[in-house]
Each structure stands twice: as structure tokens, then as C-alpha cells.
Amino acid sequence: MSLKMGQATVVSEVDRIRMVGSALRKTGRPVAFVPLTTGVHAGHIALVRAARRIRGAVTVVALQEPRGEDVDLLRAEGVDVIWDYTPEKLWPHGRRITISPRDAADFPAGLEPDLSGELTLYLTLMMALSPTDVLIGEKDYELLLAIHHAVQDLHLGVRVQGVPAVRMPDGVVMSLRNTRVPEDKREDVAALSAALTAGAHAAEAGAEKVREVAAGVLEAAGVEPEYLELRGRDLGEPPAEGDARLLVAATIGGVRVIDNVGLPLGIGFTNIEEHEAKAELEREKQREQNQSPED
Numbered sequence: 028m029s030l031k032m033g034q035a036t037v038v039s040e041v042d043r044i045r046m047v048g049s050a051l052r053k054t055g056r057p058v059a060f061v062p063l064t065t066g067v068h069a070g071h072i073a074l075v076r077a078a079r080r081i082r083g084a085v086t087v088v089a090l091q092e093p094r095g096e097d098v099d100l101l102r103a104e105g106v107d108v109i110w111d112y113t114p115e116k117l118w119p120h121g122r123r124i125t126i127s128p129r130d131a132a133d134f135p136a137g138l139e140p141d142l143s144g145e146l147t148l149y150l151t152l153m154m155a156l157s158p159t160d161v162l163i164g165e166k167d168y169e170l171l172l173a174i175h176h177a178v179q180d181l182h183l184g185v186r187v188q189g190v191p192a193v194r195m196p197d198g199v200v201m202s203l204r205n206t207r208v209p210e211d212k213r214e215d216v217a218a219l220s221a222a223l224t225a226g227a228h229a230a231e232a233g234a235e236k237v238r239e240v241a242a243g244v245l246e247a248a249g250v251e252p253e254y255l256e257l258r259g260r261d262l263g264e265p266p267a268e269g270d271a272r273l274l275v276a277a278t279i280g281g282v283r284v285i286d287n288v289g290l291p292l293g294i295g296f297t298n299i300e301e302h303e304a305k306a307e308l309e310r311e312k313q314r315e316q317n318q319s320p321e322d
Contacts (some may be wrong), residue, residue: 032085035102037093042252047087048156051289057084060158064150065090066290067097070193070201074162074182075104075189081160085273089152110156111274126150128173146173151180166200168194168272168287172262178233192286198224198243200286212280219275223288226273231295234265240274252277257292268293 030036030047038044051058055269059078063071067090078086088101099107114122127143149170153161161178163171168189175187193201197213198220208216226241234257245252253276257265265271271292276285290296 030108032107033102033105033136035088035098035106035109037111039116040171041112041116044108044110045110045155048158051085054085057081057160058156058158059084059086059160059162060156061162062087063088063090063150064148065092066203067093067100068201068203070164070166072100072104073166073193074190075101075106077188078160078162079105084160087156087158090157095158099250105158110152110173112152114148117148117155122147126177126189128176139280140205142169145170146177149174149190150177150181153183158185160188162188162190164192165189165287165289166202166285168274169262194220205282205284208284209280215248215250215277215279218250219252219284220247222250223273223275223286226257227288227290230271230290230292230294231297232266233293234271237271237273237290237292241275245275245277250277250279253283259288265292276304 034118038047059081061074061078063074071127075086075088078084083101085107087108087110088114090101091111091113091130093101093109093111098109101296122276125145125149128146138304138316145167149161149163161174163174165171171187171189176185177183178185194202199205199213199216200220204214222244223243224242226237229236229240237257238255241255245255255275256274258274259265260272264274269292271290272287273290274285274287276283278284295308
């Protein structure tokens with residue numbers, strides 16, 4: 028089939044998307060893939076724009092039964108292909124295989140209940156298309172990490188890129204799930220992002236202070252979290268100094284809401300440049316020490 032670049036051509040069959048992926052690979056151009064489930068919002072547009080910034084890339088967005096307005100939005104963003112998929116098309120005999128992260132037990136307590144289902148879905152989409160790059164929002168950090176590990180362990184040869192979450196003016200992360208929270212509970216959702224922000228700004232003081240500050244904001248707002256966890260980038264134990272992740276989940280108005288933020292633990296945002304400069308000097312010294320002396 029012929030494709031008009033930038034026109035958001037809709038492809039509905041798995042066999043066709045495999046043909047599209049194969050044809051694109053033969054051109055030598057990168058294939059930037061944005062796997063979604065339903066609906067398009069500003070957070071998804073951020074993913075698309077990140078994909079479009081990959082030089083020379085063809086942009087493919089997977090979306091379950093896209094509406095006309097979804098197609099119009101993606102076409103306006105210059106998307107090349109929209110893959111209109113359904114679970115029934117992906118698994119005509121039902122989903123008989125499920126992929127689960129081995130270290131899911133080490134993730135925060137109360138982790139997304141269907142992480143294995145989402146991971147299996149996204150890997151199925153990726154293996155059918157065979158893109159060069161896949162872009163996942165950092166809002167779903169556990170899923171992003173699981174996809175990264177799966178791509179490494181299964182040798183899929185795909186670059187996994189995380190894209191920062193898009194937030195609304197009140198700090199609430201853009202999410203279709205968050206729109207289902209009743210309006211009178213909106214402030215409770217905002218309290219989650221406020222707690223993360225406050226905790227992140229206490230990063231210089233160390234892990235204990237980060238937890239204390241974030242927990243204090245939630246307590247003041249009367250929000251009982253399912254979990255409030257400070258972890259390393261790999262969701263293991265947080266480092267004494269370096270990149271960490273503060274994660275929170277709570278059920279608000281009958282909707283399970285999740286959020287997370289990255290922070291420079293033991294360093295603080297105001298000291299990042301100085302810390303990086305010192306680290307670069309140390310790396311330079313190490314390189315010099317590793318070089319053989321000239322005769």
C-alpha cells in the first residue's frame with residue numbers, strides 16, 4: 028500500500044502493519060513508534076512531538092479505534108501512520124501468552140494491577156511493527172521501566188525513550204484516568220502532585236527528609252496514599268546521592284490515581300550544575316589516569 032507522509036494514513040490489519048514496518052525498514056529511515064490505548068490528549072501529543080524530533084523518522088501511532096477528532100489531531104501533528112488496532116485483531120484466539128516482569132515484587136507495593144497486561148500489549152505491538160524507537164510517557168514509570176528491561180532481555184533492538192509527563196496548571200498529570208475523578212475530589216488529586224513537588228525540592232536533605240515532607244503534604248490534605256515510595260531510577264533502593272524517583276498512588280473518588288517525579292537525591296536542584304561539573308572533572312581525571320604515558 029502507498030503511504031502519504033504526514034497524512035495520518037489509517038492501517039487496521041496486523042498483516043498490513045507488518046508490511047508497513049517491513050517496507051519502512053527497507054528505506055533505512057528510523058521508525059518512531061508511539062503506542063497508545065484510547066483517546067488523544069496533550070500528554071499523547073507530547074509523545075508524538077518527541078517522536079517527530081527524531082531526525083528523518085517516520086512516526087507511527089497505535090490507537091484503539093481512533094475517533095475522527097483523534098485522527099484530525101494526529102494529522103495536524105504530522106503523524107505518518109495510525110495503527111487502528113483492537114485486542115481481538117491482535118489475538119484472534121485470545122491472549123494466550125502473558126509477559127510479566129520478574130522483579131515486579133520489588134516495585135512499589137500496590138503496583139498497577141495489570142502491568143503484565145499492558146507490558147504484553149505494548150510488546151505485541153512493537154514486535155508486529157518492529158520500530159527503531161518507541162516512546163513511552165514517564166507518567167507510567169513502572170511500565171516504562173518494564174518495557175526497557177523487556178527490550179534489553181529479548182534483544183529486540185529498539186531504543187526506548189521516556190518522555191516527561193505533561194501537567195495541567197494545577198499540577199495534575201494529564202491522564203484519561205484522571206479525568207474520571209469527580210470534580211469535588213480534584214483538590215485531592217492535586218495534593219498528590221503537590222506532595223511530589225515538595226518532596227523533590229527537599230532532595231538535597233536526603234531520603235528521610237524527602238519522605239517526611241511528601242507525607243506531610245498528603246496528611247495535611249487528608250489524602251491516604253496506597254503507597255508513597257522513594258526509589259532509585261531502576262526502582263531499587265534509592266542512592267545516597269544521585270537520580271531517584273518518588274512515586275505515589277491513591278484511590279480518589281473511586282479512581283486509582285498514580286504519579287511520580289524524578290529528583291536529584293542528596294544533591295538538590297540548585298546544585299545540579301555544580302555537581303555535574305565536579306563529576307565531569309572526576310571523569311576527565313580518570314580518563315587521564317587510564318591513558319598510557321607517551322614515550
